[in-house]
Amino acid sequence: DLELVESGGGSVNSGGSLRLVCEFSGIAYSYYWMGWFRQVPGKEPEGVAAIDTNGRTSYADSVKDRFTISGDHSKRTFSLQMTRLKVEDTARYYCSADTYWTARGGIVEAEDAPKLKYRGRGTPVTVSS
Secondary structure, rough: OEEEEOOEEEEEEOOOOOOEEEEEOOOOOOEEEEEEEOOOOOOEEEEEEEEEOOOEEEEEOOOOOOOOEEEEEEOOOOEEEEEOEEEHHHHEEEEEEEEEOOOOHHHOOOHHHHHOOOOOEEEEEEEEE
């Protein structure tokens, strides 16, 4: 199994930036499907971004052009660079990963991030006006 640990969350003013990092340990695979999702108490998790084994990325419309997902398969880390943060981005952010994803012919979309097999415990992000 994989264990995922997020870091980099915190508090920032509207318009600011944060970089979330996810590191994973456990059984080593050559490639991973990776994603980020967020959740606000009382609401369903929202897929934010995803990256597949070919480096193809997908973003939720709400974060497109503001967030960037990237991954390093050999180092087993991936990150979410968040810029121009808005108050509505406030949530607990989770990284997720899978080692075998066959839906959509192996293509992972942002909305799939909560469905990936492994996930971390999350890191809080608070954006103040």
